[in-house]
Amino acid sequence: MSTKTPSNLASNAFVDSTPLPADIPKVDEVGATSAPLKSASFFIGAYCKDYNDDFMLCKNENNDPKHCLKEGRKVTRCAIDLITKLRENCGKEFEAHWQCLENNNQELYKCRQPERGLNTCVFEKLGLKKNIPGA
Amino acid sequence: MPVPFEALLPFGIITGMFFASASGFQAVKYYSNDKKFHRYNLDKWELQMMERDRRLTGSLRGQSDNAVAPTEFATNSVWYLETPRDKGQY
Numbered sequence: 001m002s003t004k005t006p007s008n009l010a011s012n013a014f015v016d017s018t019p020l021p022a023d024i025p026k027v028d029e030v031g032a033t034s035a036p037l038k039s040a041s042f043f044i045g046a047y048c049k050d051y052n053d054d055f056m057l058c059k060n061e062n063n064d065p066k067h068c069l070k071e072g073r074k075v076t077r078c079a080i081d082l083i084t085k086l087r088e089n090c091g092k093e094f095e096a097h098w099q100c101l102e103n104n105n106q107e108l109y110k111c112r113q114p115e116r117g118l119n120t121c122v123f124e125k126l127g128l129k130k131n132i133p134g135a
Numbered sequence: 136m137p138v139p140f141e142a143l144l145p146f147g148i149i150t151g152m153f154f155a156s157a158s159g160f161q162a163v164k165y166y167s168n169d170k171k172f173h174r175y176n177l178d179k180w181e182l183q184m185m186e187r188d189r190r191l192t193g194s195l196r197g198q199s200d201n202a203v204a205p206t207e208f209a210t211n212s213v214w215y216l217e218t219p220r221d222k223g224q225y
Contacts, residue, residue, distance in 0.1 A: 010216040017210045029208050031201035033191050034184040083202040095200070102198055105174050106181070 027073045032083050038106055039098040039115075040086055042130040043122055048078035090121040169196040186213075 020026075032040070045052065055071040062068075086094050097114040104110040122128050164173040174181070174196075185195045190211050192199055 006221065008217040008220050010218050012216065014214040014216055015211055016214065019210055029204035031191065031199065031204035031208070033188040033198045033200070034181075035198045036200035037184075080202045083200065087200065087202065098198065098200065102196075103172060105172070105176070 024069060025073060027076050028080065030076055030079050030083070035098040035102040035106055036083070036094070038108070039094060039101055039118070040083060042132075043086065043126075043128045044079055044082055046128045046131060047082045047126075048075060051075045051078045085126060086122070089125040090118060093118040093121045169194055171196055 030037075037044075051071065051074040055068060055075050058068040058071045093114065097111060097118045100111040100114045101108070108115070119130055165171075168174070174185075177185075188197055189195045190213075191197070191204060191208055
């Protein structure tokens, strides 16, 4: 039965700690975890639309990781920029919304009230609207 | 004749056992999730995001809203390995 089917999984995992080659420009990674990213997702879509579209089209041409490194760096920098701005301008509403998401299985429909506060704050201070594509 | 409460005691004990085991399960789920509610209906995307959270903060439910990741994050991704397969499987 299941004890007899061969399994090819090894018990150890491999972590490759060699850094990227020195000729690739160094860009810091986005440090936000899943709940803040989900909270800021529509604003990242509005603020970084051009860079994101560039990256997606580039990936469409060729899915090799080496092909789209430059567009990827731009996307990362834009996301870091937006998260810094969100924290400076609307820090309290942002924190309230993603804490609410974290307590509710990260489902957006359960956290509409903090989301309303965040949307008004972001629209006043940063001019970004939440735009649901296709609606 | 009044209701014999002694006969209902076993039912009370059985119900109490249900409550005790359910509370025990809820407590285990709560404390193993960093004192947050357990997440459900997780698809592959959410599991991958939780693994990313573990690489960023050290725990599957840890959250942080730093803009910039710690330097270890760039190289601490995990690859799950396989042993060589039998030739007969091809």
